[in-house]
Amino acid sequence: MLEEVVIRELxxxxxxxxxxxxxxxLVTHSYDGTPMQQALPDGVIYPGSTAExxxxxxxxxxxxxxxxxxxxGTNLCGGTVPVQGGVVMVMYRMxxxxxxxxxxxxxxxxxxxxxxxxxxxxxxxxxxYPPDPSSMAISTIGGNIAECSGGLRGLKYGTxxxxxxxxxxxxxSGEIIRTGGKLMxxxxxxxxTKLLVGSEGTLAVITEATLKLIPPPKYKKTMLAMYTDLYxxxxxxxxxxxxxxxxxxxxxxxxPTIRVVDDFAKLxxxxxxxxxxxxxxxxxxxxxxxxxxMIASICRxxxxxxxxxxxxxxxxxxxxxxxxxxxxALARLRPTTILEDATVPRSRIADMVLEINRIAAKYxxxxxxxxxxxxxxxxxxxxxxxxxxxxxxxxxxxxxxxFEAAIRLGGTITGEHGVGIVKAPYLEWKVGSAGIDMMRxxxxxxxxxxxxxxxxxxxxxxxxxxxxxxx
Amino acid sequence: MAKTELxxxxxxxxxxxxxxxxxxxxxxxxxxxxxxxxxxxxxxRCGFCLPACPTFRETGVEAESPRGRIALMKAVVDxxxxxxxxxxxxxxxxxxxxxxxxxxxxxxKYGQLIEQAREAVEKHTVSHRWWVKLARKVAFKGVFxxxxxxRMVGGALRFYQQSGLRNFVRNAGLMNLFPAHMxxxxxxxxxxxxxxxxxxxxxxxxxxxxxIATVGxxxxxxxxxxxxxxxxxxVRLLTAAGFxxxxxxxxxxxxxxxxxxxxxxxxxELAKRNIRAFRESGVDWIISNAGGCGALLVDYGHLLHDDPxxxxxxxxxxxxxxxxxKILADQGNLPHTFGSMDEEPMTRITYQESCHLRNVMRxxxxxxxxxxxxxxxxxxxxxxxxxxxxxxxxxxxxQPEMAGSILDHKMEHVKKTEAHVLLTSNxxxxxxxxxxxxxxxxxDRMQAMHVVDFLYxxxxxxxxNVVK
Numbered sequence: 001m002l003e004e005v006v007i008r009e010l011x012x013x014x015x016x017x018x019x020x021x022x023x024x025x026l027v028t029h030s031y032d033g034t035p036m037q038q039a040l041p042d043g044v045i046y047p048g049s050t051a052e053x054x055x056x057x058x059x060x061x062x063x064x065x066x067x068x069x070x071x072x073g074t075n076l077c078g079g080t081v082p083v084q085g086g087v088v089m090v091m092y093r094m095x096x097x098x099x100x101x102x103x104x105x106x107x108x109x110x111x112x113x114x115x116x117x118x119x120x121x122x123x124x125x126x127x128x129y130p131p132d133p134s135s136m137a138i139s140t141i142g143g144n145i146a147e148c149s150g151g152l153r154g155l156k157y158g159t160x161x162x163x164x165x166x167x168x169x170x171x172x173s174g175e176i177i178r179t180g181g182k183l184m185x186x187x188x189x190x191x192x193t194k195l196l197v198g199s200e201g202t203l204a205v206i207t208e209a210t211l212k213l214i215p216p217p218k219y220k221k222t223m224l225a226m227y228t229d230l231y232x233x234x235x236x237x238x239x240x241x242x243x244x245x246x247x248x249x250x251x252x253x254x255x256p257t258i259r260v261v262d263d264f265a266k267l268x269x270x271x272x273x274x275x276x277x278x279x280x281x282x283x284x285x286x287x288x289x290x291x292x293x294m295i296a297s298i299c300r301x302x303x304x305x306x307x308x309x310x311x312x313x314x315x316x317x318x319x320x321x322x323x324x325x326x327x328x329a330l331a332r333l334r335p336t337t338i339l340e341d342a343t344v345p346r347s348r349i350a351d352m353v354l355e356i357n358r359i360a361a362k363y364x365x366x367x368x369x370x371x372x373x374x375x376x377x378x379x380x381x382x383x384x385x386x387x388x389x390x391x392x393x394x395x396x397x398x399x400x401x402x403f404e405a406a407i408r409l410g411g412t413i414t415g416e417h418g419v420g421i422v423k424a425p426y427l428e429w430k431v432g433s434a435g436i437d438m439m440r441x442x443x444x445x446x447x448x449x450x451x452x453x454x455x456x457x458x459x460x461x462x463x464x465x466x467x468x469x470x471x
Numbered sequence: 472m473a474k475t476e477l478x479x480x481x482x483x484x485x486x487x488x489x490x491x492x493x494x495x496x497x498x499x500x501x502x503x504x505x506x507x508x509x510x511x512x513x514x515x516r517c518g519f520c521l522p523a524c525p526t527f528r529e530t531g532v533e534a535e536s537p538r539g540r541i542a543l544m545k546a547v548v549d550x551x552x553x554x555x556x557x558x559x560x561x562x563x564x565x566x567x568x569x570x571x572x573x574x575x576x577x578x579x580k581y582g583q584l585i586e587q588a589r590e591a592v593e594k595h596t597v598s599h600r601w602w603v604k605l606a607r608k609v610a611f612k613g614v615f616x617x618x619x620x621x622r623m624v625g626g627a628l629r630f631y632q633q634s635g636l637r638n639f640v641r642n643a644g645l646m647n648l649f650p651a652h653m654x655x656x657x658x659x660x661x662x663x664x665x666x667x668x669x670x671x672x673x674x675x676x677x678x679x680x681x682x683i684a685t686v687g688x689x690x691x692x693x694x695x696x697x698x699x700x701x702x703x704x705x706v707r708l709l710t711a712a713g714f715x716x717x718x719x720x721x722x723x724x725x726x727x728x729x730x731x732x733x734x735x736x737x738x739x740e741l742a743k744r745n746i747r748a749f750r751e752s753g754v755d756w757i758i759s760n761a762g763g764c765g766a767l768l769v770d771y772g773h774l775l776h777d778d779p780x781x782x783x784x785x786x787x788x789x790x791x792x793x794x795x796x797k798i799l800a801d802q803g804n805l806p807h808t809f810g811s812m813d814e815e816p817m818t819r820i821t822y823q824e825s826c827h828l829r830n831v832m833r834x835x836x837x838x839x840x841x842x843x844x845x846x847x848x849x850x851x852x853x854x855x856x857x858x859x860x861x862x863x864x865x866x867x868x869x870q871p872e873m874a875g876s877i878l879d880h881k882m883e884h885v886k887k888t889e890a891h892v893l894l895t896s897n898x899x900x901x902x903x904x905x906x907x908x909x910x911x912x913x914x915d916r917m918q919a920m921h922v923v924d925f926l927y928x929x930x931x932x933x934x935x936n937v938v939k
Binding site for chain 1: 509512513515516517518519521522531532533534538539542543546551552553555557558561576577578
């Protein structure tokens, strides 16, 4: 519960209608895209400017009230669930594109702009912003930055962090800092820009971002390779990378995913295949044609049962639709869909998929796997029912073992969704206790009273590593 | 709501299913009984519905989105929140356009949830103004269920419009007694008729040439008194395309206004009468020319799924209901091109979709296919033609502010098409578009028409260049 005095001060900053604490507003800001996570905030505020954010932060700092900043709440790690109450700050009013600099190839935006609208705008100017999270139709750039979103083009073009070159942010104290700028090179001190990207709202509230833009690829080509043997698909991935070809997209679907996707989208996919790779290359026409030819021959040399190169844009679209409908199809199987993102080095994709299948069988849960094979980022997705507590426990146990397996294979507990509350118990597995201490020290320096998105990243207790029973 | 019962730190690993029983209001109890908990659980809060939702777009407020509204419903069922005036308002703010349904990965039946919620709200409402309550009672219980009374209203309206009474009322400033949005609607109402399609042309019409199938025309209620000509043109287009047309006399209002406003039992009664009327008339297809009605007609199967006496016939009815454009485009034996009636210069046409036609009947290509077949006309896509125009049944009368703001955005896009003709497939949308054209001062260069009327006006019978 917020004291009246706090509410009065907050209302004085943003105006009466932009602070709310009615039950409807609280309930509708108690969740994000993460299944089975919910907690009510004490108030919701909609700032209109950096100055307002700073003033709000000063008030909250004075009264030691937690702040959770958020965009559209599409994240899958519980990153914007207000687990300790406090004030949720919705950035949607700060949604302007401030500047597209055609001389420097940069764009400066406010955090609340919807990613897809931003992308459409830069594309209308003949430029390209590669990060393409699947949620881009509704997620905001600010949210993408906070979570360091990835997407289907991460392999060749990198993720959000590779395009953020400058930030304006409000600290827990209410002070405003600026990092980086329209510069391609800047080594003046620690790189706070990179530190803030992916910091999940725990270090500062991002109020403005300068993003790098690049020229769009001139030409692209899409192909599909199908395998009766999982290892064949995995070896293909490794061999493509080893041959120093970096496709724009290199996506993977396992057999259970192929089955549900085809059942849903009626695409006529081969149901007897163990795995499908969806590959897209873009760039100069000559290079694309050469790469696609080489990739096709690598696929064949690794015993692909069928290699299909899209001859028309419609055909290419159909192939991409197959991959993109994976989430939709899986979501329709059972009431609750838990989409995770264990990531391994690219050479270990097959081992990871086998591990996932073994673990799913062990715990008798349904886990389908698809994902960005090219960057080792897999999405093992459990379909379950939140009301079946016993099954949910089995799913949780299975995921714990999957994260363990990812670490053991040299990977990580999350490739693009972030830690939030969901992965917090496992963070230490990846970064070690000294790593956690270092991260806590950074948090302390930015936010000494632990007001910014508390309860995220750092768990009260780290889970014990599971002992894997071999044989 | 008892604020003290809200715990601010209710974080739990499991969903909020704590069924703490506060002093439950009767609305909360009704919601607990009526809302489909499976559907509430199916919503995984991914947020994919948000960009599709017009009210979320207008406000940017989570509570004004499908995800938000489902969260509110679930919070009430879970006992976390008491439904209050704001809850009611939020349920009523939804346009019911169902654009969120095709966008939903989990296939949540949002349309059914909002109808269940509204039924509970309707039962226990505290917020309706007296005139809304009265108007609803008169319209839903007293007029729509009876076709003869609908026609009497048509007759009264016609008398009002043509006897000089309208001019008197307008000149005397009596319309000023009504809210602005109602004055606006009065201005654009087309000339009503006390004669519907049957009174005008009879119940049976034979196909021109070889008969493809026998179809039954669903004439609608508003459609039949305000757009009698459209119904007549629908019959003429159908016969020209090779269909025998029957218009069963015992059919009545589809019940959409009732179902969408939370009057489920009335909707079911109306549905049963329609099913019987068309079942007995021996038709192969039931033709709808109003997206809003059609969406409920194809939903009869669901509406009556737990009624063993009606389940089978309702499923038959639902599966045989088809939009006029779709049957013309897919099966009709029409000329390959519709000619231009006169020597006018190139006509530019654009098309505003009916939400229910698109999102529930899932038909949006057929209309475009037919329009593109019109000679001497250029088809321009309307930006976001798939977005609701704000009409939404009687929404523009009950929620004038939101409807007005949605309409203004719509008309900005319409203006950019520089079209001469703006086509629609639903009477509510057509009225709203006429209203928009008037409101934005575009009536000198643009007119709104039903697809059927436009196509019929361009049906050049001399030039038979048949596709099939």
